[in-house]
Amino acid sequence: MAKPITKVEAPVFNEKEKQNQALEKVLQDLSRNTDGIKETIKLLQELHESGILGAINNLVEAKEDVAKIAVEQMLRPPVTNALNNAMAAAGVLTELDPEITKKLVGGLSTGLQRAEEGLRANKKVNVFDLVKLIRDPDVNRVVRFSIDLLKGLGEGLKD
C-alpha cells in the first residue's frame, strides 16, 4: 500500500564509499609503479627546492597570456621574415642534389689547400699569367662553373 512519494534521502555515506573506491584505484596504480614514482618524487623535490617548480607552475598557470605573447612576438615582421627565410633556405636544401654539394665541398677544400700554399709562396700574378691560367684546364673549369652559376642565378632572379 503505497501513496506516491517524491522525497529521496541524500545518500551521504554513498559519497564516502565512492571516494574510497576512487582512492583505492589510485593506490593500486601507485603500488604497481613504486620505482618510477619514487624517482618522480625525488625530481619534483629538487625542482621545488631550486624554485624552478614554482616558476614552471606559474608559467603554466599563465599559459594563455604567455602563449598570446609568444604568438604576438612571432607575428612581428622581423620574426615572420626570419621564419620565412629559414623555410626558404630549408627549401633550397631540399632541392640541391647532394652529389653536387659533395663535389663542391670537396673541390673547395682542395682549393683552400692550394690557396694557402700560394699565400705562403707569396707569388704575384700579372696579366699574361691570367691569360695563360684561363687555358689551365682546372682554372678553366672553375671559371666555366662560376659563369654558368651566375647565369643560373640571373635566370632565377628573373621571375
Place this chain on the structure above:
Amino acid sequence: MAKTVRVKINGQQHKVEQGTRILDYLLKQEVDHPHICYSEVLGPIQTCDTCMCEIDGTIMRACSTEIEEGMNILTSSELAKAAQTEAMDRILENHLLYCTVCDNNNGNCRVHNTAELLEIEHQTRPYRGKGYEVDMSHPFYRYDPDQCILCGRCVEVCQDLQVNETLSIDWEREMPRVVWDDGKSINESSCVSCGQCATVCPCNALMEKSMLGEAGLMTAIPKDLLDPMVELIKEVEPDYKTIFALSEVEAAARDKRTKKTKTVCTFCGVGCSFEVWTKGREILKIEPTENGPVNSVSTCVKGKFGWDFVNSEQRLTTPLIRKGDAFVPATWDEALTLIAEKMGNLKQIYGGHSLGFVSSSKTTNEDAYLMQKLARQVFESNNIDNCSRYCQSPATDGLLSTVGYGGDSGTIKDIARAGLVIIIGANPTEGHPVLATRVKRAKKLHGQKLIVSDLRKHEMAERSDLFLHPKQGTDYVWITAIAKYIIDQGWHDEMFIKKHVNQYHEYLELLEKYTLEYAEEITGLSKEYLIETAKMIYKADGTCILWGMGVTQNVSGSHTSAAIANLLLVTGNFGRPGAGAYPLRGHNNVQGSCDMGTLPQWLPGNQRLSDDRAREKFEQAYGVKISKKPGLTNIEMLEAVEKGELKAMYLMGEDMAWVDSNSNHVHETLSKLEFFVVQDIFLTKTAQFADVILPAAPSLEKDGTFTNTERRIQRLYRALDPLGESKPDWWIIQQIAKYMGVNWNYEHPKEIMEELADLAPIFAGVSYERLEGWNSLIWPVQKDGTDEPLLYTKRFNFPDGKARFSLVEYVPPIEFAHEFDLTLNNGRLLEHFHEGNMTNKSKGIQYKLPEVFVEISPELSKERGIQDGSLVRLVSPYGAIKLRSLVTDRVQGKELYVPMHSASHENAINLLTGSVGDVRTQTPAYKQTKVKMELINVKGSKPLPLYNPRYAKRNPQLGVQVERKWKRNDYEPIADLNISVDRK
C-alpha cells in the same frame, strides 16, 4: 537484364553495367577519386567540380557522367589533375584550412581529405571571408559562412531528403551563402532541427554546437588567442603538406580519446542507426553515416540532439527502498533480498497469478526476453504485458486474423517505391520523422501519390493529393465502403483473391450494407472523395497503407485494422514490392518486446501460448509447467489489483501512471499494490508509487538488439559505462532470478539471443555475428541466415497458406453525455517523445517546445471568445486539466488537440481519457475522448514560442539548383559540358 559496356579506365579494360555513373563505379572499385559534394544517397549535386576526369580528351564530372561503350577515361591525367586542382583552388578561396585547431578534424572531413588527396601545396586564390556573421541563434548547431564552400549538400539534404524545404543557396547575391527560409536566422526559420545539414556538411561550416571547443585537442582556445595563431599560419605560409602533416598528428591524437560507437536510436520505431561520439562521459555528437540500413544520413531532432537525458543529474544511480515517507538509498544486495523475499512469499501463498509483470518497449530484446522468462519460469505467471497494449495491439490483432503476421508487410524501401501511400490516423512527420521523409521524397521526386485521413491538418495532410477528414472513430466505414465500391466496379484483383484469400463470399455478404451513401452518412466524407480514393488505389502500382493511433486507439481499433487488411487483400496489395500493411510501431523496441513474448497470450518468437507444441518446448527448456490459460493484460492487471487478486507488480521502463488512460484511476489503483517494484532510469510518476526502485541503464550504456517497425533486428553497442550503480536491465532481472534461487549465468546478451534463436523458429538464424557492425536481419530468419524483408511473397502465415477476409463489423464510437461537446484528439509532437521523461531533460528541446497546450480551431475560438494564450480548463467525465490555448487551423470545428508530453498533474492528457477500450484487445480508446471547455483567463502568454518552426513558412525548391551557379558572371566552367542531372 542491364547490358554491359566495355570501357578503358586509366589504361585498363573494364566491363560495367550500362548507365552506371563513373564515380559510383570508381568508388565501388575502391579507387580514391576526389569528390566533395557527391554522396550516393543525395545523387550528383555538381557544385564542387573536384571530381573532373578526362574522358576521350574532354573534361567531364565523374559524378554525373554515365559510362558509355568505348569511353577512354583517365582520372589523373595532367588535364584531369589540372581541372581538379583548379576546382579545389576555388574551394579554398572560401575555406580557411586551420585543420589542426578545427573541431571537424576527425578523419571524415571531406574538404581536408580531398585537399590532401589532391596534394595541394599552395593556393593561387587567397582566402577571403564572405562578410556575413556566424549564425549562433539555434540551440543545437551553428553556421559559419566564412568556412562555407557553397557545395549545397545541406540544401540538397534539406530540400530533397528530409524534405523540410528550409535551406537554399542564394546564388544571385554577389556573395552567395546558405539561407534559411527567405533569409531568417536559423532559430526563427522553419528548421525542424533534424541535424542532417550538419551531418552532411563536408567541412566545419555547419557544426553541432556540442562539438565546438570539445572535439579537438586545442579547439577550446579562446578567439583572442586562436585568431593570432591562425594569422601566424597565414603569414608564415608553410606549404599545405606541412599543415596537413600537423593536422594528421592532431587527428591521430584526438582519435585516442574520441570513442565512436555504433548504436540504434532509443526513441521511435523507425530504428535509425548511427555512431555516437563520446569523450569520457560527454556526448560529442551523433554521427549518422550512409551505412545505416534504415536511415542512411538522416535523423530527427531527438535522435540527433536529444541525448542530454543520459547524463542528466536526475538519473537514478542507486537502488531505493521506501521507508516511511521517503526513498532511502540501498545496496543492490539489500534491494534484491527484499524483492526476492516479498515476491517469493506472495508466490508461495497466493500463486504466480497474484503477481504481474510489465515489460518495457524501450529495453532491448534480451532485456525483454529475460523479463518474460522471469515471469514464466521463476514466478510461474503468464501475467506479463507491454505498452503495445496502449497502442498497436489492435493492429497486430487485425493483421493476425487476416494475413497471419502482426507486423509491417515490408520495409521503408517498399513504402518509398509504392505508387500510392495512404496514411490513416497517423502523423509520421512528427511521430516517425525519418520514415516520413522517404514518403515526402518519393512524392517530390518520383510522383508518388499521397492520401491522408485524419482529424488534423498536419504536415502530411498539407502535402497530400487528397485529404480526408472523417468523423472521429468512423474510419472502418469508409475503408470498407471503398472496398465494396472497388469490387462493384470490377477493379479488384480477382485472381489474387481466388488464389490467396479465404472467406470471400462471406465478406461480400458483409459488404452489402457498406454503400457509399451509408459511408457518407456515418463518416461525413462526400461520395466524390470516396470514389476518388478508390480510383487512386485502382490506378496505383502498389499501395501501402500506413496507420497509427488514430485507428487503433478506438473501440473499433482492431476491427478497423482488419478492414484495412481486407482492402489491401481485395486489391492484391500484399506479397509484392511497394505494397502492404504498415502499422507504424511507436517505440524503438515495441515490435521486439512483442516478439520476445512479453504478452499474456504469447510465447517468445510470436508463438501462441495455446500452441501445445510450442508451450511444451518452453516447458522443457525452462523446467517448469507453463499454464495454457492466458495471463492478464495491463488493463486486467489493474482491475485485479482493485479486486485484491493481484498483490504485487514488477514494472520495467514504463511510465504507466501517465501513459495508461484515466490517470486518476490508475494512480488510485497503483497505491493499492501490496508490493511494487519499478525499474527505470528516472524517478517517474510511476516510480513514486514503488516500494523498491531499481536504477537501470539506457541504450548507450549496454549491449543488445532492438527490432524496429520493419521487423529489422539491429545491434547496439555499449558506448558508456552505466552511471553510478545503475545496471543493464538484463543484469538486474538475472539477479532477481538468482536471489529467487534460479541461476541463469548469462555473461553477455549474446548468450540470451542464442537461447532465443534455439527456441523460436522465426529467430532461428539470428546471431550476434550475423548482426555485427551495421548488419541487420529482418525476421523471419532461417537457420542459414536468410531473412525476409518482404512478407507473403510465397504464402500467408496460415496452415493452408492462404489469407482470410476478416468478418468483423463496425463499432461506433463511445457516446458521451451532451455536456461534453468537444472532441479531444491527442498524440505526440516532433520535439518530445511521448510523455517527455527523456526529452524534457534536453535544454534545447525544452526551449523550442516548452509546454503542452490545446489547439483550438479559429471558428471555435471566435465562438468562445478564446485567443492565443487563453487559459482554459478541459473537463471530461474522468478528470480535468488546465492549460493554454493555441489558435490554429490545424484543427477544425469542435475538434481539439492536446499533445501528450506532460508529466504534470496540471495538464497531463490522460487525466481526461477514459477506461473503455478496443473490443478485442482492450487498448484504451484515447482518441474517443470528449470534453467540455471552461474559459479561465482570456489573456495569457502564447504557449508555443514564436521561434518554434511551426510558425515559419517553408521555402521549397528542387535541390540546390546548380544551374543558377553556372549562370553567374564570375563562373568559368571547368567541365567541357555542364548538364543538369535528372533527379533519380
